Amino acid sequence: MSNAFKMVFGASLVAMLAGCATAPANYSVSNSRTYDKSYDEVWEQIVAAFASRNIQVKNIAKDSGVIYAEAARFDDSMADCGKPGLFMVQGRRANFNVFVSRSAGKPTVSVNTEFSETRRFENNVFTVPCNSKGVLEGMILNSIQ
Numbered sequence: 001m002s003n004a005f006k007m008v009f010g011a012s013l014v015a016m017l018a019g020c021a022t023a024p025a026n027y028s029v030s031n032s033r034t035y036d037k038s039y040d041e042v043w044e045q046i047v048a049a050f051a052s053r054n055i056q057v058k059n060i061a062k063d064s065g066v067i068y069a070e071a072a073r074f075d076d077s078m079a080d081c082g083k084p085g086l087f088m089v090q091g092r093r094a095n096f097n098v099f100v101s102r103s104a105g106k107p108t109v110s111v112n113t114e115f116s117e118t119r120r121f122e123n124n125v126f127t128v129p130c131n132s133k134g135v136l137e138g139m140i141l142n143s144i145q
Helices: 003-020 039-052 135-142
Strands: 032-034 056-061 066-071 088-101 108-121 124-132
Touching: 039 066, 039 088, 039 135, 088 135, 108 135, 124 135
Parallel strands: none
Antiparallel strands: 032 108, 056 066, 066 088, 088 108, 108 124
């Protein structure tokens, strides 16, 4: 077989296998909530929630109200990546940030998430976005009592 034939055949096979995969479903996610507490109380409870769940914080800045974090793994209860078809799942990654706004009289917390899944078939590796089911957002927002 010539190299050109192998390349065309390989590309065709990848296209067919991708056709077996399905897209993730869309979910209605509530990612923001306003609290009847002081900014400091809200901030402390968020930080405590991260610490108690062993969530790795990449960057934290109380003065600007931002926390950047990542949870290296997630399962199907947190996000929908669709079905990989014949591709092998190599890993999953969740990145998120929490923003506490002081602009109104009461602090508002917003949680923004980004989930992705890395898939592989032979030498082809790619990453697909996943859709949040609202579990992580709810966990953080509910940690503020």
